[in-house]
Amino acid sequence: MREALSILASATVLPPSATPSGNYRRRHRHSTTSTTTKPRPNHNPKQKPQFPASSPLLSSSRWANRQTLAYYTKLASKLADDGKFDDFLMIAESVVASGVNMSEFLALLESEHLARGIVRLLCDGKLDSLVATLFNGIQKLGVEPVGLFDEVAIESLKAECRRLLKCGELERLVSLIEIFAGFQFIIKELVEPSEFIKLCITKREPTAAIRYAHIFPHAEVLFCSIILEFGKKRDLGSALKAFEASEKILSSPNMHAYRTIIDVCGLCGDYLKSRTIYEGLLAENITPNIYVFNSLMNVNSHDLSYTLDIYKKMETLGMMSDITSHNILLKSCCLAAKVELAQDTYKQIRKLESKGVLKLDDFTYSTIIKVFADAKMWKHALEIREDMLLSGIIPNTITWSSLISACANAGLVEKAIILFDEMLQADAQPNTQCFNTLLHACVEVCQFDRAFRLFQCWKERGSQQTISGDKLNRAYNEAVDQMSEMGVPLRLCSHLTMRVPYRPTTSTYNIMMKACGTDYYRAKDLIDEMKTFNLTPNHISWSILIDVCGGSGNVLGALQILASMRESGIQPDVIAYTTAIKICVKQKKPKLAFKLFAEMKKYQIKPNMVTYNTILRARSIDGSLLGLQQCLAIYQQMRKAGYKPNDYHLKQLIEDWCEGVLQTERRSERQFASHITDFGRQSLLLEKVAEYLQDSNAESLFIDLRGLTKVEARIVVLAVIRKIKEKYVAGKSIKDDLSIILEQQRHGDRASRDESGVGEAVIRLLKHDLALEVIEAGSRTGSDRDNKGSPTNSSLNFEVDEKGSLAETSESPTRRPIILQRLKVTRKSLHQWLHRKTVSSKR
């Protein structure tokens, strides 16, 4: 046979234009090869026979010779039988290249020869366009596939697919599947759809998954599972691609797919996307079904108003809401902590039940119980249990768990434990979350010892390891003693003797670490103990450890833990940093607190409201102006970050500043001057403060508060008073009264009068906080000479100065009367105050 081939190779002559790299190959790449399939390199090109031009043997006319054709057909068959597929392919190539009708050649080959040849070549990775061409040729011939692929061929294909699946070679697997896509019976034998989809998901190939799923009947179900699986992997992008691909394949919009992608939006935390998808449906004039509506409500359940809107939309569409819709409404109320609305909703559902429209289920009861549990309304929660029992619904683990947390959240540890006991007696299986709730309840009321006893008891009774009877009894006796001390009857202690499997989780350990109070070593031991249950500390564990360590007074230790956290591969988050900052502030280490604050920003961790409020508590702990200035800068950042500063902390900040005004010694002057320029540019407030504190402005006793909020105004006023005090202490006397300009107010527009409250706040500050004498005055400018609507305090001795700030106001294009309200603190009053303070601080 080799000889025959070599004769063929040497004797054949073909024009160069007809070489195998010609049209067949190229055309084929565009038609059958999938996008995920890169064309495979051909088998070694060196082995390819070179066909010389104008071969007499292979010319079309000669091929017409049936005898010759039959000979090569036979030769090819033999090669396939012998497993010499490369050579087989070579024959086929020359047949194809010669431009002879291939159908005739293929028809003459016995089908199993061909099939095995093709399958073998495919399995060897020779997903060559010629192989595909041959294969296509068979399909076009209409050869019966059942007859074409015998068991041996299919078996080898299956083996190859299994191998590819195992090795995760999705690309080649897809190529093979693409080729056999026309033969459904083969495809179904090749790969288990769930296995294939699993591989597509790990490889993030949503379109491949959908294309494969499409081969099967009931493809929609497979599409949905693909979308959902991507969602579970938090890969919304791929899920959306899969969804869009399924949309293209399916002729009509599939509600199941829609609800699935909406659920996935929720899973991935992109609830806005779920709204877009829903709006897309409406835009297409398609009415979603109940599942789509319920899923949409559920995904958006943290937004009560949106959920209610969707519910109303369902009503206007005349869609019958079911118990799930109502349960989700309840859940939404629960998340929004709207107890009354939840109660109304519950009553509404009960009414519908009495009409026979719906039947309340375990979800309904558990959810309303949770509403009351969260609101610490434990009695109401227990009442719901009565409703539930009357309606014949048996409480399940979740219901019991919610009931227990109702008592736990209200701080009723005894009641919670008794409920837990009832749960055991009712043969409900408690799970770790129930145990955790109880432990947490103990921790919340600082019964740390009790938490440890329960934990120990459950661990010993519930672990698979054999515990010595002594140890077990000791734990039991101790726990019973404690219960009886608390007045709990022994019959209610079955939770101590139960033998349910107990597996603590990381949460359990986190709760127990909180029960360590400030005993750092005990907490550290717990972290080590976690390993015996194959648990690893999470962000929360580390944060608690920082808190415990810092709470014991060991600030540096706490900072060290923060570093270890990073070293152990868990990047400290905003909470870990905030906890560490809290420790520094508590232990009066403001510098460390500010250092951590700078560090977290270096790591691109955005401070949140809690962080800002915590760091602001570091204000002026050392009484230095620097600390105060840092706090002011942080306050400013907080506003820039979009957080509304907490008035309470702000008030504290300003009070501290006042304190500074009263107590600052000469030494502050230098510090003060060096920091003015730093924050001069940061904001309007800081600019103002800086402006008035500049030495060039030293002689001016004038404050323009226009454009400032009342809080900012207070800060500016205090800054100026501080300056006055600094100057006074330095030996410079006050040369003039202090003038303050307040916001412009349009004459007659009562509604806008001191809307910002600046005037009131400043007057209160000066008069009340600083005990200064304040003269209030108003002035009219513009053309209006009418005396109507004169300022509130016109009687006082205020004079309009013609230059300075008033020049600015006359720039205003309006000719309407404008009233500038002014305040004045007399030189005399300031002097008295300074004298008073200087004397008192010397004492």
Next chain:
DNA sequence: ATAGGGTTAG
């Protein structure tokens, strides 16, 4: 085919 419970910083 839908939903529910426990743990961290002020």
